[in-house]
Amino acid sequence: MKPSMVSLMSSLSTLPPLPRVASSADYLALHSRFPTTTYLRRAAPKGAPVFAYEFGDSGAGDDVGIAHNWSAFDALKFKPRYGVVHGPGEVSTTLFGQSYGAPIGMSPMGGLSLVWPGADLIMARAAQRMRTPYTLSVAGGATIEDIVRVAPDVAWMQMYRFANNDHAIGWDMLRRCQEAGVRAVVMTLDVPVRTTRSREARSGIAQGFHPTPRMLWEIATRPRWLLAILRHGYPRFEMLRGYVGPNAGTNEVIRFARREMGGGFSWEDVARYRDRWKGPLVLKGVLHPEDAEKAVALGVDGLWISNHGGRQIETLMPSIECLPAIAATVRGRAALMLDSGVRSGHDAAKAIALGADVAFAGKAFLWSLAALGDRGPDYALELMIDELRSAVAQTGAATLQGLRGAQLWRLNAAPSMLMST
Numbered sequence: 001m002k003p004s005m006v007s008l009m010s011s012l013s014t015l016p017p018l019p020r021v022a023s024s025a026d027y028l029a030l031h032s033r034f035p036t037t038t039y040l041r042r043a044a045p046k047g048a049p050v051f052a053y054e055f056g057d058s059g060a061g062d063d064v065g066i067a068h069n070w071s072a073f074d075a076l077k078f079k080p081r082y083g084v085v086h087g088p089g090e091v092s093t094t095l096f097g098q099s100y101g102a103p104i105g106m107s108p109m110g111g112l113s114l115v116w117p118g119a120d121l122i123m124a125r126a127a128q129r130m131r132t133p134y135t136l137s138v139a140g141g142a143t144i145e146d147i148v149r150v151a152p153d154v155a156w157m158q159m160y161r162f163a164n165n166d167h168a169i170g171w172d173m174l175r176r177c178q179e180a181g182v183r184a185v186v187m188t189l190d191v192p193v194r195t196t197r198s199r200e201a202r203s204g205i206a207q208g209f210h211p212t213p214r215m216l217w218e219i220a221t222r223p224r225w226l227l228a229i230l231r232h233g234y235p236r237f238e239m240l241r242g243y244v245g246p247n248a249g250t251n252e253v254i255r256f257a258r259r260e261m262g263g264g265f266s267w268e269d270v271a272r273y274r275d276r277w278k279g280p281l282v283l284k285g286v287l288h289p290e291d292a293e294k295a296v297a298l299g300v301d302g303l304w305i306s307n308h309g310g311r312q313i314e315t316l317m318p319s320i321e322c323l324p325a326i327a328a329t330v331r332g333r334a335a336l337m338l339d340s341g342v343r344s345g346h347d348a349a350k351a352i353a354l355g356a357d358v359a360f361a362g363k364a365f366l367w368s369l370a371a372l373g374d375r376g377p378d379y380a381l382e383l384m385i386d387e388l389r390s391a392v393a394q395t396g397a398a399t400l401q402g403l404r405g406a407q408l409w410r411l412n413a414a415p416s417m418l419m420s421t
């Protein structure tokens with residue numbers, strides 16, 4: 001062996017082993033196949049039917065919004081500090097009076113049981129296990145009562161606008177959230193109009209589920225997905241189904257949602273929800289500091305900075321680029337959540353360094369389901385927490401609080417633009 005190789009090996013062997021969040025044999029075996037969520041994405045179309053994968057993975061237009069969300073994160077680099085911290089960072093946190101194991105949450109995703117049957121409950125269980133926030137979409141495949149049953153400490157509920165009958169459905173959902181004991185209610189602001197994603201339209205499911213021979217072939221050639229249907233049941237919109245009828249079929253619920261649900265919440269709606277919902281209230285889809293200021297003035301507890309993962313229109317600013325200005329405006333008067341483009345714990349670390357309290361991810365968990373089925377979200381969450389802990393250590397911070405002081409530099413831009421203080 002060359003001398004340089006010997007000295008490298010001996011210095012490696014004297015380093016303390018990196019204590020891992022996840023050190024089980026199962027985790028390590030998965031890590032050797034899927035070392036980042038990008039590998040999960042590559043495997044996803046082989047696990048779920050292509051039409052289901054396309055529904056979940058696609059963005060508006062030509063997916064340019066998704067690409068920019070990712071490149072905005074990739075362009076940010078930490079300026080590290082060494083010689084101070086000797087192991088992975090501590091990442092537990094407290095939000096709205098509730099303690100969480102890590103500041104990495106699961107974004108609400110409607111129709112997810114199409115990508116993987118039973119997805120909502122599988123994800124909620126994983127979140128409860130790791131004590132991280134889980135958000136059920138109002139168009140989700142489980143009821144909020146079932147979610148709270150499996151994830152009592154971490155369940156959040158997302159709502160869209162049902163304006164008919166003076167918000168009768170919205171008020172009923174708030175009542176159910178109250179009775180079930182959800183930890184936060186999230187109002188999504190950023191869907192003033194309905195969007196059809198290009199790849200979703202081309203895959204044939206934009207107008208409901210009407211199986212074609214090609215779709216049936218895709219299902220027949222994904223035996224694990226078929227088994228998941230046997231185990232968890234046919235994809236449904238359980239949260240909405242109760243308002244349509246106990247025996248309503250999936251397409252009937254989709255038609256109901258198209259008729260009853262939609263249009264962005266107005267500030268007046270936000271004020272009324274604030275009045276009715278006594279628990280933590282979060283507004284999702286905020287990108288402009290003036291909207292952030294309005295929300296704070298209305299007594300909202302949290303702002304969720306998001307461009308809907310590039311699924312609405314592809315020309316919205318990446319949320320990570322909007323975060324510093326919003327953090328500077330809000331100055332701690334509301335908690336800050338961020339999603340859109342988070343694919344790793346390193347991305348989460350960047351969001352936290354720039355002022356977010358919790359980073360959320362959507363598609364990364366969806367890929368984990370399609371690639372690995374029921375154990376996917378457990379693995380993806382552990383992977384991201386592990387990455388976050390190592391990023392905390394690389395910046396010389398021992399804790400999330402310390403990470404806030406880390407400096408970020410932006411590739412191809414004036415470094416001062418995004419320096420966190």
Ligand SMILES: Cc1cc2nc3c(=O)[nH]c(=O)nc-3n(C[C@H](O)[C@H](O)[C@H](O)COP(=O)(O)O)c2cc1C
Binds near residue numbers: 057139364
């Ligand atoms: C399949 C899918 C369904 C979604 N459904 C909803 C929804 O019902 N309500 C909502 O507020 N956001 C929804 N979103 C947006 C996510 O909550 C989140 O903002 C986005 O996925 C974050 O970006 P990322 O996928 O890059 O992590 C959905 C996203 C996906 C991928």
